[in-house]
Amino acid sequence: MKRTLIIVGLLLVLVAMWWLLRQEPLGLPSQEKAAPKEPAKVAAALPPLTPEQKQQQTQTNPEKLAGFKAAFATPINLYGRVIDQHGDPVASANVEYSILSFENRPKGQLSSRADGTFQITGHRGASIAVWVSKDGYRRLPGVDGEVGSDHRFAFGSKHPPASSPQEPIVFTLQKPGVIEPLIHVEERNYRLPRDGSPTEIELHPGGNSAHRVVLRCWNKELEPRPQTEPRYDWRLEITAPGGGITERKDIMAFEAPETGYEPKAIIDMPVEAKPSWSRSAQRSYFIRFADNVFARVNVEMIAGGDHFVVWESHLNPKTGSRNLDTDPAQR
Structure with missing residues (x-):
């Protein structure tokens, strides 16, 4: 009897537990059940292109295509003449050219005649690049639209270049003067103090110590400044003790001037x-030393990060000679 009551009691407990698990959680009314999640919205697919739209996408503007073809089919007839800086003709100059055309950039090479003239004719293309050179001569860069020793001519443009045997396009090479032995200090890096302390550079290493320059730099890069201000003050001064210095504005000038020298050269870069x-x-x-010896120097100041100057110089040890020319083959 007692055993039967125990079994009945266990069954009642199990039934009660089953009944409680079926009920809603306490404090959550049935109407507040979580709503079923809506399916994620999928972007509607774009409608397929109509045949007309496909044709518009793939069809090239007929006018543009015709203009493109016409530019690459432009006749190229170029007449040129090679002279030196004095206006004298340069015979047997090497003339190289490359044409931009449908024919995979045809290239060619020829020589100027005794009067310096040459011609490139019988080609078609959008443009032609021409280079002239000759051993013993320097090539000159084109500045402000000038031709110099090379140039690219756009024949397929609205304003193609005009040339003729009577009015050729002029190319210029520089013939060096008398070559005198120069003392060359090859390009070298010098670290400079940032507080204006002097750094000396000898232009005649192992020779006359009077041929030296002094560099001083003031740099505020490492001083506190707003994070929004990338600039900072820096300044470089170059002096030749007892002598003078003047800027060489024409990179193809190889004769130092007689006058116009200042006690110092300054590169000032304030914020x-x-x-x-x-x-x-x-x-x-150009530098003129106290003993009337001349030099030319190239300077590049790197005033950020490692902070240094790149220096190269040519000095003519012959007193009074302003000739600072070099053999083009050795440059």
Whole structure:
């Protein structure tokens, strides 16, 4: 009897537990059941292109296509003449050219005649690039649209270049003067103090110590400044003790001037130098020393990061000679 009551009791407990598990959680009315999640919205697919739209996408503008074909089919007839800096003709100059055309950039090479003239004719293309050179001569860069020793001519443009045997396009090479032995200090890096302490560079290493320059730099790159201000003040001064210095503005000038020298050359880059401010600067100078010896130097100041100057110089040890020319083959 007692055993039967125990079994009945266990069954009642199990039934009660089953009944409780079926009920809603306490405190959550049935109407507040979580709503079933809506299916994620999928972007509607774009309608397929109509045949007309496909044709518009693949069809090239007929006018543009015709203009493109016409540009590459432009006749190229170029007449040129090679002279030196004095206006004298340069015979047997090497003339190289490359044409931009449908024929995979045809290239060619020829020589100028005794009067310096040459012609490139019988080709078609959009443009032609021409280079002239000759052993013993320097090539000149084109500046402000000038031809110099090479140039690219756009024949397929609205304003193609005009040339003829009577009015050829002029290319220029520089014939060096008398070559005198120069003392060359090859390009080298010099670290400079940032506080204006002097750094000396010898232009005649192992020779006359009077031929030296002094560099001083003031740099505020490491001083505190707003994070929004990338600029900082820096300044470089170059002096030749007892002598003078002047800027060499024409990179193809190889004779030092007689006059116009100043006690120092200054590259000043204050924060206010907007928009021309830069962490670096390149200059070229002529120097006249106290004993009337001349030199030319190339300077590049790197005033950011490692902070150093790149220096190269040529000095003519012959007193009074302003000739600072070099053999083009050795440059």
